[in-house]
Every structure is written in structure tokens, then in C-alpha cells.
Amino acid sequence: MANTTSTTAGGGDFTSNLGRIYGIYTGGFIAFIILMAVLSAMGVENVVIGYLFMGFTIVIYAVIGILSRTMHVGEYYVAGRRVPALYNGMATGADWMSAASFIGMAGSLYLLGYDGLGFVLGWTGGYVLVAILVAPYLRKFGAYTVPDFLSARYGGNLARFIGVIVLFSCSFTYVVAQIFGTGLISARFLGIDFNVAVYVGLAGILVCSMLGGMRAVTWTQVAQYIVLIIAYLIPAIWMSTVKTGIPIPQLMQGQALANITALETAQGITLHHITPFAHGGYDAKNYFLLILCLMIGTASLPHVLMRYFTTPSVREARVSVAWSLLFIFILYFTAPAYAAFAKWTMLDLVASGLTPENIAEKAGWMMRWAAADNTLVQICGKAATDTAAIVAACAEKGVTALSFADINLNADMIVLATPE
Secondary structure, three states: OHHHHHHHHOOHHHHOOHHHHHHHHHHHHHHHHHHHHHHHHOOOOHHHHHHHHHHHHHHHHHHHHHHOOOOOHHHHHHHHHOOOHHHHHHHHHHHHOOHHHHHHHHHHHHHHHHHHHHHHHHHHHHHHHHHHHHHHHHHHHOOOOHHHHHHHHHOHHHHHHHHHHHHHHHHHHHHHHHHHHHHHHHHHHHOOOHHHHHHHHHHHHHHHHOOOHHHHHHHHHHHHHHHHHHHHHHHHHHHHHHHHOOOOOOOOHHHHHHHHHHHHHHOOOOOOOOOOOOOOOOOHHHHHHHHHHHHHHHHOOHHHHHHHHOOOOHHHHHHHHHHHHHHHHHHHHHHHHHHHHHHHHHHHHHHOOOOOOOHHHHOHHHHHHHHHOOOOEEEOOEEOOOHHHHHHHHHHHOOOOOOHHHEEEOHHHHHHHOOO
């Protein structure tokens, strides 16, 4: 029966060779990254490389989506409940590694230092609640969606309707942030207007999911996880290697923090990166409540909960949560180190004698990001769109040598701008 379903749903050959397919895909993606590095070294413009990178990944996702197409209701909504725990864990990891995690996590740690660790603890802790209290029971119930579960559990369509309204309200706020992140990435790396970039990103999402629903989304998300984690680890490993000679950023984070503290002291910065509760509104009570709220929020995210409807059994749902934690842990364990090395690099840049006049030579990437969105980089209180604007803004404040405090980087650009 399972084989018949797989064949009629489409893509049976695809799902029966997952290890080989994703192994080839990973090797091909690494080879593609090396090719892009070679082209960059040969002088190919960054915009061209951006188009090649975006085009390659979208085409791969689209191919996986087409191979996973289905007309079967169970396949469309819950991927036939046949997704192995390992791959469901990877798909959940990609699901969770949204703009908030991939872009915002290290950025928040860069800006908040110790206080930003509350986000790491809350978001990862939420998966403990999912594993113990939520995922196994939702899977055991066998519904297609959370509103279906509420309707059956509490009776009638009123509970279903309330569930839909609550999920829609929360998801709308969440999706807005993801769309902003999509537009930001597309605008910067494709060199197009932000508004156009948003639609480009949405078109890519549509291609990945329209034909196969949850089945297509699952297998494209496995591919996305591979892309995301490689893209996240490479800059962190590179910075660790350049700064310390050891390509393990998590291990060398302590050295990075020590250097940050020394540079902050030398530059007269009193609000140190490692000082607990140094930012306004943070104390032990608020810190704990932030973690608690994030844990509960994580455990109730609809797009995450949907992933546990797709496993073959309740036991597989529990194992899937464990795999999810492992795959998410890789990113979250790296994020503090990523932020530390990025801040160390930035403090070194300031210490090298950064001025309004030489910023184009030493840190031209700031102006390129400001051109994509003038709220991303501000120097001396004004958008850093070009050298003239920076010189004028700093002259107005009487600044001749830039300090760390004079440079305001948006948290959403830290991860994306670090490779530059």
C-alpha cells in the first residue's frame, strides 16, 4: 500500500534514494561555492555572482519541488506521514532558521552582548517543551492541522475558528519579518529595488511549495538546511582562522571575547560586550521572563508544529524533535561566536584609524549596504550612503576620527555583511 501511495503521489524514486540524492546535492553545492570563489578572485562582479548563486539555489529548490509534486491530500498536507525523523529534523531546522535566527540572532548578540543570550536560551528551550508536551500528542491525534486538533478536542467549529484567527494573527506578524529578510537579501545581492526583491523572494517560495504542498516543502527545506548551515558556518570558520589560526569558532570564542574587552577598554567603551544586564530594561527578572516567553512562543509556532504531523509514528515524532534540536544547535552554538568575531573585526577596523574620509577605502561595504536600505548603516547619525554624506554628518558633530559609537549597524545586516 505504501508503495502504491508513493507512486501515485509522484516522486517515489526520489524519496527512496534520499541519502544518495542529498549527498550528491551537498557535494555539488560545495563545488558551486568553490566555483563562485574562483570567479570572485578572477574579478567577476559581485552582482553577477549574486545572480548565479540565487539562480542556482532557486532552480535546485524548484526541481525538488517538481519531483515531489502530488495530487494526494495526505501527501499535500502531511507528506503522507512518511518523513523519516532525520530528514524531518533537518526540515524543521530549516523551518526554524528563518530571518530571525539566520540573520537576526548573531546581530542581536553583536548589539546586546551577554543580554542577547536570552534569545538563544529561549528559542532552544522551546524545543524541550515541544518534545515533552506537544509534538508526540499532536502526532498521536492524527489531525492535519492545529485548528483540526482544537476542533476535535473542544468540539465544534468555534474552537477551530478561534484557532485559525489566533494562528493567522501570530503568523502574519512573523511572516512580515521573513518577507523583510527575503527582500533585504535579494535587494543587496541582486542589486534590485527592495520592493521588487520582496516579490522575487515570494515567487521563489511559491515555486518551491505550490505543486507538492507539505511534501515538496519538506524536501526543499532539507536542501535549504544544507545551504543555510554551510553559508552560516563558512564566514565564522574563516574569521576564526584569520584571527586565531584555529578554524573552530566555537572553541575560540573565549579568545575573541578577551580581545573585545581589551579593545573596548582601549577605546573608552564602558558598556562592555560581556557585562550582564548592561542594557536598559534588562535585569534578572526580565531576562528570565524573556526566556520563558520565547520558550512558550517557540512551542506554539504553527509552521513548526506542522512538521510533527509528517512523521510515521509518535516515537518518530519524539526522535524528530531530538534531531531538530541537534541541527538547530549547530547554528545557535555558532551564533555567539559569529557575533564575537564580527565585533572583534569591527573594533579592529575602528582601531586601525577609521575616518570619514577613508571609510570608502577601508569599509566600502558600509555604503553598499546603506544604498540597499538607508536604515541599515548610519554614521554620525546619518545614513552612510556615500563619502560626502558621511563627511558632512561627522563635520556637523565635530568628529574627525570615527569611534565605535559613531557607527550604527542594523542587527539584520551583521551576518550578511560580515563576509564583505
